[in-house]
Amino acid sequence: MPAHIPWPHLASHRTWLDDEARRLLAFGSAAALPSTAGTGGGAAYLDGAGRPDPAHGVQTWITARTVHSYSLGHLLGVPGSGAVADAALAGLTGVLHDDAHGGWFHAVSTDGEPDVAAGKSAYDHAFVMLAGASATIAGRPGGADLLAEATAVYLERFWDEETGRPVDTWDVSFTSLDPYRGLNATMHSVEAMLTVADAVPDAEAGAWRERAARAAAFVVELAATHDGRLPEHFGPDWAPDLELNADQPGDQFKPYGATPGHGLEWARxxxxxxxxxxxxALLATAVTLFDRAVADAWAPDGADGFVYTTDWAGAPVVRTRMHWVVTEAIATAAALVERTGDARFARWYATWWDYAARHLIDREDGSWHHELDTANRPAATVWPGKPDVYHALQATLIPRLPLAPTLARALREGLLR
Structure with missing residues (x-):
């Protein structure tokens, strides 16, 4: 793409992004579960055609991301979005909430039985914070109460003030803490904390941004000491465990090796x-993480697409292509264009939207294919169906918004370009 055609700045491209955002919101609206049908509300895991898939029950992280996404839809002025956000939020205050011990179950079955074995994770609770913050900014009923409870639970149970990072997983009663520490939960904690800072009174915002900055400083250190490939898994002392899940490298939440998509997401x-x-150090590290992810993971085997994971020398491990990696690549390239004005990031931005249009955007059944094989054909080895629209929706918004404030606050303030 010629350097003098900066896609993120084209009014016609922004119109295309707006159309895609509305298409995604229409697809995902079927996730809303009624609170009067014995489900207690929440958001369903969607299959490839956008139908609720009861086999996956009702999951907290998907429900929370639905609250967030449809709060954004409401702020965009898309009719019906507020009702979807409210239905999902009812699940967080209802069937997914643990009234006995506090916090949120990882999931409940379609008949309302909680998944006790999964315990309670910082990953899930970070998304509940994000949901509460976005719902509060969007003025959704119950949003402020959810935000107050979610932040209180997070600070009491997950935030480790000594390290400046979250612990990862408790048992369901919050009595036994797993020794595992994870960068994925830390990443989504930073995302949530920045949004919380934009949702709470100014007197409280600084403390949330300071927590986010402390966690990010660890990532700056990791990027410098691991050549831009971020370790994902750690012991209780935050020593990296570089061989975790080497025998099951495609794990949904704890894959072996480096995850280039997370490098891109952290960069943004x-x-x-x-x-x-x-x-x-933040800009310099963002560029390092971006360049490492592109060098290691973009088309390393001759076919376009980002491989899911690499080893510590940058060689592909799981070659499956995940849609969320491309959405984060797009969003990060847009953020780097916004921050630096460098045309090379605009060229990558256009390259990845072209790839998404050719291979990922499903014009027949809706949304995006969530996973492709090495020949860029739809697959379902790691992520069956099309669970939610969170990643793709954000890829349509970030190129049209400033780097701060965060998405919901920026939309409320009328900063959409």
Missing amino acids: LLLHLEAVSPDP
Whole structure:
């Protein structure tokens, strides 16, 4: 793409992004579960055609991401979005909430039985914070109460003030803490904390941004000491466990090796953080993470697409292509264009939207294929169906918004371009 055609700045491209956002919101609206049918509300896991798949029950992280996504839809002025956000939020205050011990179950079955064995995770609770913050900013009923409870539970149970990072998983009664520590939960905690800072009174916002900055400083350190490939798994002392799940490298939440998509996602979050907490290391690390992910994971086997994981030398391990990696690549390239004006990021931005249009956007059944094989054909080895629209929706919004404030606050303030 010629350097003088910066796609993120074209009004016609922004119109295309707006159309795609509305198409995604229409697809995902079927996730809303009624609270009067014995489900207690929440959001369903969607199959490839956008139908609720009862085999997956009702999951907290999907429900919370639905609250967030449809709060954004409401702020975009898309009719019906508020009702979807409210139905999902009812699940977080109802069937998914643990009234006995506090916090949120990982999931419940379609008959309302909680998944006790999964315990309670920082990953899930970070998304509940994000949901509460976005719903509060969007003025959804119950949003402020959810935000207050979610932040209180997170600070009491998950935030480790000594390390400046979250612990990962408790048992369901919050009595036994797993020794595992994870960068994925840390990443989504940073995302949530930046949004919380935009949803709470100004007197409280600084503390949330400071927590986000402390967690991000660890990532800056990791990127410098591991050549831009971020370790994902750690012991209780935060020593990296580089061989975790080497025998099951395609694990949904704890894959072996480096996950280039998370490198891209962290790069974008560092830029959002820098916009409110200036630090020269943040931009430099964001560029390092971006360049490493592209060098290691984009088309390393001759076919376009990002491989899911690599080893510590950058060689592909799981070659499956995940849609969320491309959405994060698009969003991060847009953020780097916004921050630097460098045309090379605009060229990558256009390249990845072209790839998404050719291979991922499903014009027949809706939404995006969530997984492709090495020949870019739809697959379902790691992620069956099309669970939710969170990643793809954000890829249509981030190129049209400033780096700060965060998405919901920026939409409420009328900053959409």
